[in-house]
Amino acid sequence: MVELSLPAKWAVRLLAIGYVFFLVGWPVITLTQRTFSDGLASFNAALSDPDVTHALLVTVEISIWAVIINTVFGVGMALLLVRYQFPGKRVLSALIDLPMSVSPVVIGLALMLVYSGRYGWFGPTLESHGLVVIFNSPGMIMATCFVALPLVVREVVPVLEEVGDDQEQAARSLGANAVQVLRRITLPAIKWAVVYGVVLSLARSLGEFGALKIVSGNLTGQTQTAPLVVEQKYNNFAQNEAYAVAFILVAISVLCILVVSLLRPQESTS
Amino acid sequence: MSTAVLSQDTRAVGRGRPGVRWTLTKGPSLGLGIGMIWFSLLVLIPLAAIVATAGEGGWSGYVDTLKNPQSWAAIKLTVGQSLVVTAINVVMGTLIAWVLVRDRFWGKRLLDLLIDIPFAMPTVVAGLVLLGLYGPKSPLGINVSNTRNSVTLALAFVTLPFIVRTVQPVLAELEGDVEEAAASLGATRTTILRRIVLPSIIPAIAAGAALSFARAISEYGSLVLLSGSLPFRTEAVSVRVLTFIEGGDRTSAAALATIMLGVALLVIVALDVLQRRMARRG
């Protein structure tokens, strides 16, 4: 492995640390300070509010569903895009990134235009069959999937390309069928890319705010998610409680990353 | 694991030369079909609804939207700042990924933990915290609120994880033997970095850059508070869209949204083409 010269190494190190500190580290410290500025009082007040605990549960539940769906879709799409040839492949590849470029207001509008129970393209028909999408869990899961869609795909594709398929070819020539190749060679090779993708998707799903604001209806104690409860607390002059809930959301993400980072074998540099 | 020769082949296959690409058999076809149905229900049809709504105004709807000086200023600001931030991320993201994979120092894990936080923090909170730190009451005396730099700051914050996390797994996957072989043949550090490491991570950088740009142009929550949304100066496209919706003018809102979709597609495709060209050259 090529090593940077000592001054270069330190320069890069300090630049990276400094950048991340001023951009993210310091804001996180500030968030923590504001959360605990009156000791544990706000924290406890927030957690003893049933609306808050319910919102946290809703957020976690919606996020987990969205992550599962996105991971299956993401790994599947990545495999198809890298290992297979079919017409329209490059168009599909470009389209997969597109959801991330859509502003939350537009996502909400788009989903409403199609699934609204009153004027949507499919909404009224779906609702007459008992499937309520908007202002209900399915719509919320869809909105969350929307914002995090490309994440797993984009983590896995470069690694799949880098790893190459010679091992897979070797296995096939030795008689393995497609499923065996997938399970024993491909998936283990992209394991950490998938894990990164999952962690990113989870973090993104937990923090989604704008699109869910429109699609959930913000029903207190029912469809209200944690980010929405943060805004509500803040707008109703319970600032520190708002920060406490935000702190919890960030902490959940940090916990996931920590778990992944502990599980991963340390990269050796020499 | 593999010898130097084999890994060289791996790299050759990975770098743009397709190697073997299978045509679709039954299983993968079914998978593609299911995936496309989901993708349509989730993304394609809703976005088609937006384009259809915009279409109600006809071509003149699009032209009017672009001609409206306030909307045009918003587009320029949003796209311009997003490009700037993406460029920053290409450099800083790669640097940070390098440090995380190849460097070792006390506290590295902490750095790793911080990277994904911009994702997890609801944008409304990010805006509030950044406003407190880099606004009028900034402890460092840095006040960017209500200026264009606040847009850069907010966008840099929300897009930090992208390039870092796409490059990181690829860098981690790289095996050192080719680099060592080159070094033993007398290549300088710079040459090794430029001709061996960089080409391997270009696809990852491009993938991350596309995501970073896409995320930047869609940002709303953290932006509104920090930027002050001053018309012509710091008003982002997402705010203009909301303005049209609030005014009951869904057609113009959809037209503006469609224009932004077009811009996003353009940049994504451009990055894809760029990445293939650079990978082939390496």
Add this chain to the structure above:
Amino acid sequence: MIQRNRLIALTAAAAAVPAILSGCAASSGSSSDKDQLSIVGFSVLKNANEPVISAFQKTDAGKNVSFTTSYGASGDQSRAVAGGLHADEVHLSLTPDVQSLVDAGLVDKNWDQNATHGILTDSEVVFLVRKGNPLGIKSWDDLVKPGVKIITPNPSSSGSAKWNILAAWAHAANAPGGSDATAKDFVTKLLHNAVALPGSGSDALASFLAGNGDVLLAYENDSIEAKAAGDDVDYIVPDDTLLIENPAAITTDAKPAAQDFLDFQLSKAGQTLYAQSGFRPVISGVQTDVKGANDPSNPYPAIKTQYTIDKDFGGWSKANTEFFDDKTGIITKIISGLNIGS
């Protein structure tokens, strides 16, 4: 190998969580003999409605009524209800947001034929300033002085911001020698002094509290709440200002209990509770101390010159189109002509 097993265990646990949670996070779950009312209101009503709902539930009419609530920006809420969000009662910031529900067939067109013309709570446009009022802001004319930094939400993207701008217009139009031309001039000068035009009233307040600007064009009820919450601010009630009227309407397919609730909200008991949250009562005879008001024992001094939308602007429909139409509105044109800095 060990890592893989750990991963599998984690994944299994993660997959089990939704199953467990869907048990806990079950929504609604209304019991059959209780009426459930769905209230959709604008943001700051959350704090104000809680005591009103509890008090109603202690009355005979409210004994078996449970509530679901949703709070957010008035325009967003109106659009949500039009998009299918179930509501028995809507309580919004301004009449046009209810009118669009009438147009959508969700609210009866005679919704405002009651004693208070459909209005449930009142407030006033006031100036929120730093504690101690260092710049000595007293009147609208002080706001257009050079160097005074103003924050007001953008009336194009925030329905409730329209009150602020119309108040400024009314002030200039009604000043001695005032006319439409001088009013336009005044509003233009006012907007030129704006250092931020956030998308909503709440964002504007957050921006002001973070240190931006010298004056925030705000609502009296927000200002009272801010002071009561201990923020470092004072509010000035100018001699002449616009009456903010928040309408409430029962939807066409609402349960009968909704009317009982609205009656309670309009009763002395309900209005007293709203008054304690900073809203001016819409009925007479309500007396209470209000924490956070400039003078808690006389919280709502009469305004010397009170403008209203009906009296000074010919009603909301006319005002909305004339001033805020997104292509031809007077204010829309002023904003698009602002071209500050750039």
